[in-house]
Amino acid sequence: MNTTPTLTSPVVLPPDRPGPHTRRLGVVTVVASFGGLLFGYDTGVINGAGDPMKTDLGLSPLSEGFVVSILIFGAAFGALVGGRLSDRHGRRHNLLMLSCIFIIGTLGCVFAPTWPALAAFRFVLGFAVGGASATVPVYLAELVPAERRGSLVSRNEIMIVGGVFAAFIVNAVIMHTWGHHHNVWRYMLAVSVLPAFALLIGMLRMPESPRWLTSRGRDGEALDVLRQVRSPERADAEIAEVHALAEEEQILHTGGWRDLAVPWIRRLVIIGAVLGIVQQFTGINSIMYYGTQLLQTAGFSSGGAIIANTANGLFSMLGIIVGVLLINRVDRRTMLIGGLSLIVTFHVLVGTSALLLPDNAIKPYIILVFVVLFVFSMQGTLGPLVWLMLAEMFPLKLRSFAMGLSVFVLWVADAVVTFGFPPLVSALGIALTFFVFAGIGVLGIVFVATMVPETRGKSLEEFEDEFRSAHARR
Template identity: 75%
Template sequence: MLDGEIRTSTRAALPPDAPGAHTKRLGLIAVIATFGGLLFGYDTGVINGALAPMKEDLGLTAFTEGFVVSILIFGAAFGALVGGRLADAYGRRHNILMLAGVFTVGTLGCVVAPNWEVLALFRFVLGLAVGGASATVPVYLAEVSPAERRGSLVTRNEVMIVSGQFAAFVINALIFNIWGEHDDVWRYMLVVAVLPAFALFFGMLRMPESPRWLISKGREAEALEVLRQIRSPERAEAEMAEVHALAEEEKQAQTGGWADLSVPWIRRLLLIGIGLGVFQQFTGINSIMYYGSQLLEDAGFSAKAAIIANTANGLFSVLGITVGILIMNKIDRRTMLLGGFALTTSFHILVGLSATLLPDSTAKPYIILLFVICFVFSMQGTIGPLVWLLLAEIFPLKIRSFAMGLCVFMLWIANAGVAFGFPPVVSALGIAPTFYIFAGLGVAALLFIHTMVPETRGRSLEQFEDEFRAEHA
């Protein structure tokens, strides 16, 4: 990964980071910062159970329903672009503090919204915060972590995102089953997000700035002071040289731009990156994360049973990404991607066949739920984390920041397209044809991976770059 690649000579000279009080301090920093990931997950997942009562209270149509859901994702696409630049200009910690405020304003605006137009406006504001968090929190974690623990600490943010979605599903189920008869029950679900936003803001007030960012701004004394908080004394002194090296690499990483796309092999890599991001979203995973309760109602569950059953999607999402993180360095990337898309495509077909062929009975919704859960687990255990890993691995250093930003932007746009299109497509065609469409896109993804996506496992970033350039120059 970008932040995990360090010059071998620099790394070899570093003393081991022995455990001590600084280890607890670093652990606390990771917990506080990943509240940004928790908010990301909660705010994208809470709409799942809130949508049915919201639809009734505000009179949403299939079109306005898709608009209200997807506008957050469009906001996130732009928030990711702007958030990275603000973090570079003003600091990672400063940006996270600001995002906590935006999360709070967006949440409260949604809670008091008198109509769907105002709700959509504040959902867009929330999207800016979600996108900003997706661009800032992993960078902050990477830059405060020692190289030996960088991977494990950064992936905590991914776990917190799916945990936030799971928490949203559980809280929605509890609130709906207690206060479901209230027209405003959806507002109770949304307002819960204020609590982690407060925790993020007040927690980050006591957290340090990234030493790498401080070095890039010439604030070396402050950077050393931060390193002494989160490293052993010997390691803090030695690591200043490493932070200098990383800051230089960052400068080089920010020099790439549109002109580099004239180089054929770089252009091919960018197309691969965009394809991976778009096909990840075209699995339809976020149609389940955003509309799972409604899908289960359409499958035959009652409203209360659907919102409870939907918590299984959140649980198996967490379990899936946990398994994926454990195995993704033990299996070739291409093999894991092909296997993942083969599984998700198969479960799409099984959901469609179940909806089409099974007679209406008490068993039918449970069978559809089973196949949906299997899809979620397969997706989050393979394609979900692996696409993010590949995006971090395939681009040369000079173009990495630019290319990652463009690929993530396209990923968010594809996410928004699925979120916007899912309700009207299901309304017009039904469950089965919708999942057959996802299956067709899965077949296209398998062809794309087989013909385009290179293997990166077992190669350094420099080795991969040299081999890919030689093959496609």
């Protein structure tokens, strides 16, 4: 017999009609998404800053790899701890704290006198990156109406990709203007302090998540927030639904490691973690971190590879824009399977081109085209979808914990790809490396088809109730 309590009658929500609250919601989305911009810039800036930094600080290959990669480890722990802090103190409070850590980490890196000091502050910066990656999507998912959640939450992914592209452009401009300075890499890193201050100042005027307020018994404050970002009748109806779920989840006592013993919760968390692994093992960040190196291996000159690599940034942006336009019109599972199918196809085409085409002037450009199409397909599907689904799959009291755990796994997978890609290409070559990625993509398609639930068009509460009912005994 299933003794798990459920919502007896889901609240029917009236449509959220346009009004002054729509503008307020747009401002909240933009301000919170500065966390995504910082995420993207701070991970992408090292692509251009690496060489002058290596010369200025006298880095060996080992110390250079350590300085570059330690941000990823900091991000993994930041995602895990940041989720818990967000549960304890609130989403808004967490973003204010993270903005301060972004500022401290950035300035510490800019003025670091030695590479060990730089590594220490890169870890601090990574902690903020990971914390933002776990907090911003949850904050947005809990503030925006269900029918607009896909496009608004995915703006964070646009900001992440935009931050990476901005880093490529800023690096090129700074290198062209001040490239003769031995500490030019410090200027590149310093730019990110501007969006960090924008996040800090902006979040001082932003509301707390109404879902988090309700979970703390602060229903009056939650309703006030909803009235800022919803039409009056929608706010009144939605607070009733959120309040009913909050009471139910107090009975379930969800919210931590012990809840993984509950079968349906464990299944949901495993799905979230594996989605993060599938996203990273497409190899997308091997292009973001090592795109220039990959194109040099494909046959471009060093100068030509730097220029060609900007195409990856451009098509990454175009892909995420297309993805956001589609995300509310196509079911999540359909979009995931379609995206993985395209990714596998272009992986195979990259590998086949590298393996079979004769070495001539055309070959590098053919490989570049297929790499760019892979980046476009990835950023137009799995890029925004995985972050969106992590933000909308988990129950209220478990949401930040499960999001933090899933993003921790995602960052660890990122670290594995980051460390493994250069030696893999060195040992196997471009062709076999991309065939490996293609094989992993096929496994991802099987996983999505057999395990991943559909979340499109459902409120956070409706999805939770349905999934719990379907899997409570498993």
